[in-house]
Amino acid sequence: MSPSQLDSNGNASVSQQENGFADSMSILNSEKEVQEIIQQPLMQGIDDHLIEFSEAMRTVAKALRRAAEGKASAQAEAVEWKRKYELERARNLQLEHKGCNEEKAVLSSGESNGDVNCERVDSSADQPVLSRQTCKQSEVCCGKHGLCSHEVLRDGDPDSDCNVVQNRMTRKASFKLSWCCKGDNSDQQKHDIVSFERGNITTAERSSKQISLKWESQPQTVLILTKPNSTSVRILCAEMVRWLKEQKKLNIFVEPRVRVELLTESSYYNFVQTWQDDKEIVLLHMKVDLVVTLGGDGTVLWAASMFKGPVPPVVPFSLGSLGFMTPFHSEHYRDCLESILRGPISITLRHRLLCHVIRDAAKNEYDTEESVIVLNEVTIDRGISSFLTNLECYCDNSFVTCVQGDGLILSTTSGSTAYSLAAGGSMVHPQVPGILFTPICPHSLSFRPLILPEHVTLRVQVPFNSRSHAWASFDGKDRKRLAPGDALVCSMAPWPVPTACQSDSTSDFLRSIHDGLHWNLRKTQSFDGPSDP
Numbered sequence: 001m002s003p004s005q006l007d008s009n010g011n012a013s014v015s016q017q018e019n020g021f022a023d024s025m026s027i028l029n030s031e032k033e034v035q036e037i038i039q040q041p042l043m044q045g046i047d048d049h050l051i052e053f054s055e056a057m058r059t060v061a062k063a064l065r066r067a068a069e070g071k072a073s074a075q076a077e078a079v080e081w082k083r084k085y086e087l088e089r090a091r092n093l094q095l096e097h098k099g100c101n102e103e104k105a106v107l108s109s110g111e112s113n114g115d116v117n118c119e120r121v122d123s124s125a126d127q128p129v130l131s132r133q134t135c136k137q138s139e140v141c142c143g144k145h146g147l148c149s150h151e152v153l154r155d156g157d158p159d160s161d162c163n164v165v166q167n168r169m170t171r172k173a174s175f176k177l178s179w180c181c182k183g184d185n186s187d188q189q190k191h192d193i194v195s196f197e198r199g200n201i202t203t204a205e206r207s208s209k210q211i212s213l214k215w216e217s218q219p220q221t222v223l224i225l226t227k228p229n230s231t232s233v234r235i236l237c238a239e240m241v242r243w244l245k246e247q248k249k250l251n252i253f254v255e256p257r258v259r260v261e262l263l264t265e266s267s268y269y270n271f272v273q274t275w276q277d278d279k280e281i282v283l284l285h286m287k288v289d290l291v292v293t294l295g296g297d298g299t300v301l302w303a304a305s306m307f308k309g310p311v312p313p314v315v316p317f318s319l320g321s322l323g324f325m326t327p328f329h330s331e332h333y334r335d336c337l338e339s340i341l342r343g344p345i346s347i348t349l350r351h352r353l354l355c356h357v358i359r360d361a362a363k364n365e366y367d368t369e370e371s372v373i374v375l376n377e378v379t380i381d382r383g384i385s386s387f388l389t390n391l392e393c394y395c396d397n398s399f400v401t402c403v404q405g406d407g408l409i410l411s412t413t414s415g416s417t418a419y420s421l422a423a424g425g426s427m428v429h430p431q432v433p434g435i436l437f438t439p440i441c442p443h444s445l446s447f448r449p450l451i452l453p454e455h456v457t458l459r460v461q462v463p464f465n466s467r468s469h470a471w472a473s474f475d476g477k478d479r480k481r482l483a484p485g486d487a488l489v490c491s492m493a494p495w496p497v498p499t500a501c502q503s504d505s506t507s508d509f510l511r512s513i514h515d516g517l518h519w520n521l522r523k524t525q526s527f528d529g530p531s532d533p
Contacts, residue, residue, distance in 0.1 A: 069394060069398070069399050072394055072459060072461070072487075073396055073397045073457070073459065075358075076457055076459050076489045077457060079356070079489065080354075080489070172220070172288075172289060173218060173220060173289040174217050175215045175216055175217075176213075177212070177213055177214075178211070210346055210506075211349060211431075211505075212345070213313060213345050213500075214344040215341075221250065221251040221252075221253065221287055221289050222253070222290045222291075223253040223254070223284070223288040223292070223312070224240065224241065224253070224292045224294065225254075225255065225291065225292070225293050225294070225299060225302065225303045225306075226254075226255075226258055226294045226295060227295030227296065227319060230295075230319070233294050233295060233319055234261055236330055236333075237254075238269070240292070241254070241262065241269065241272060245271065248337075248341065251273065252272050252273065253274060253275075253284075253287075254273075256274045256275070256276075259272050281306060282308065284306070285307050285310045285311065285312055288312050289312060289313075290313055291303055291313065291315065292314075292337075293316045293326070294317050294319055294330065295320055295326075296318070296319065296320015296321055296322065296323055296326060297320060297323060297324055297326065297418075299326075300316050301375055301376060301475050304352065307495070309495050310495050311497045313345075313499075314497060314499045314500065315499075315500045316328060316499060316500075318330065322512075323516060325414065327500075327502040327508045328500070328502060346500070346501040346503070346504045346505065347499060347500055347501060348431055348499050348501055348505040348508070349431065350413075350414040350498075350499055351414070351433055351492055352375050352412060352492075352495065352496060352497060353373065353377075353378060353410065353412055353493060354373055354490070354491050354492070355371065355372045355373070355374060355378050355472075355474060355488060356372065356489055357480055357482070357487070358486065358487045358489060359486050360484070360485025360486050368489075369480075372474045372478060373493050373495075374412070374474045375412065375414060375475060375497055376412060376414065376418050376419070377411035377412065377418060377419055377420060377436075378409075378472060378473070378475075378490060379407060379408070379419060379440075379473045380408045380410075380471070380472050380482065380488060381408075381440060381471055382406055382407060382468065382470060382471070383468075383469065383470070383471040385467075385468035385469065388405060388467075389403060389404065389405060389406065389468075389470050390404055390467065391408055391460050391461070391470065393408070395457075395459075396456050396457055400437075401447075402463075403439055403442065403447075403460075404442065405441045407470070408437075408440060408460060409438040410436070410438075410458060410460075411438060412435070412436070413431075413436070414430040414497075415436070416428040416430075417513065417516075420436050420438045423441075423449075424449060425438035426451065427513060427519075429506065430509060431506075434452060434453060435451070435453075435454065435458065435490070435492065436451055436452075437451070437458070438450075454492045459488070459489050459490075460488045461485075461487040461488075462484050462486055462487070464484045464485055466484045472488055
């Protein structure tokens with residue numbers, strides 16, 4: 001209260017209170033009444049202040065939680081941008097270093113033709129390996145009529161000159177991806193996604209487009225990947241290698257294991273090339289024009305895992321069990337390869353997920369483990385623990401949910417017919433860009449799967465109050481333990497896997513779920529039963 005003031009009669013008068021009450025006090029005649037009035041409203045004011053303080057604390061707690069979510073998302077995004085920057089910078093430095101070495105070699109040898117081949121000297125004469133060669137990119141993609149190979153299958157700027165590794169005495173084939181639809185002779189891409197005319201908003205008919213690949217130069221090098229421990233596959237591989245070499249005059253690359261098997265059968269296959277270490281595998285996409293897989297979906301997954309960046313077009317032949325991604329039959333491989341090498345062909349761009357783990361002991365948000373790229377899915381489960389998994393999930397800057405169950409599946413649309421389907425997820429056309437968010441046996445009746453857009457970044461973190469560790473597996477392998485405080489960050493990879501279609505992507509997808517899963521297979525209802533009058 002404010003200090004008392006004396007009037008002319010010597011009585012005490014109290015001025016208006018300054019503690020926030022609305023009512024003003026009248027003049028008091030006795031000290032007893034003053035004390036009663038002071039105590040009673042003062043207690044009521046304290047109660048009101050406590051209520052306001054508790055509400056303010058709740059508001060502060062909500063603000064702190066939103067700030068923590070935003071910080072986690074910003075850290076994940078910063079890690080991703082730094083990783084991409086470091087990859088691009090390392091690649092540019094490596095290419096500049098190779099270009100300087102090539103110029104020195106040209107000046108010392110006196111050659112002036114501009115196309116210099118620098119082949120490695122190998123100690124074994126009968127073991128061809130990847131040669132290291134460079135050249136200037138001769139064409140720049142205009143982007144007016146579709147997507148060029150420099151945009152989809154190379155990890156560089158499509159509008160800038162770059163040095164690429166070439167095969168011996170050959171140039172890597174270039175091609176163009178265009179959007180087309182049935183009955184349309186023009187391959188011009190429609191750039192208008194949403195148009196506004198006369199007050200109406202409409203969308204362009206882009207969903208009916210089929211991606212077509214047209215070779216701009218003839219393919220020269222083919223990589224053949226096979227399913228191991230299969231006699232029929234080994235016989236078919238030897239026959240296909242002979243036919244491609246004798247009839248098509250192509251350079252053939254195989255795995256070291258396959259080359260040993262071919263040379264064991266006959267010394268005729270001495271022309272087959274291979275690689276020696278992982279460093280040469282990294283440069284493989286700069287030499288190979290086409291990838292042929294002989295096996296099932298697992299062989300396609302293995303082929304995709306070999307290419308950490310851009311992936312050449314893949315032609316998958318079905319020699320497995322289900323074969324959702326293998327539309328071609330091995331009995332007609334000559335006709336199929338003839339058509340594909342001649343072009344144009346329809347392809348499906350199968351999107352992949354880029355994943356990396358951030359440990360709790362990391363010094364900063366940039367201290368991450370090596371990234372992993374998956375074609376089907378990444379799974380976070382409880383492993384051998386008997387406790388439920390406890391996973392906090394974030395989508396960009398938004399908190400999604402806390403998963404309590406056996407685990408969580410983050411799947412591509414190509415993997416929608418794999419583990420995600422068994423866990424209750426939806427089957428999605430592989431050409432649809434999106435990320436499937438599918439729980440595994442959640443301890444909740446209302447936890448339904450989600451399909452998120454392709455541009456989001458997902459962060460799955462094991463909280464510190466989790467009872468056990470979690471385990472992450474990538475396309476069914478490379479399991480990593482996630483301790484409390486560790487996080488897994490996933491986003492859409494910029495390098496899809498282009499797989500050839502037998503007819504078109506939609507027909508191949510529907511055929512695969514009909515033949516592989518017997519989708520909606522049921523006996524037709526009898527026509528001689530009761531009917532409406």
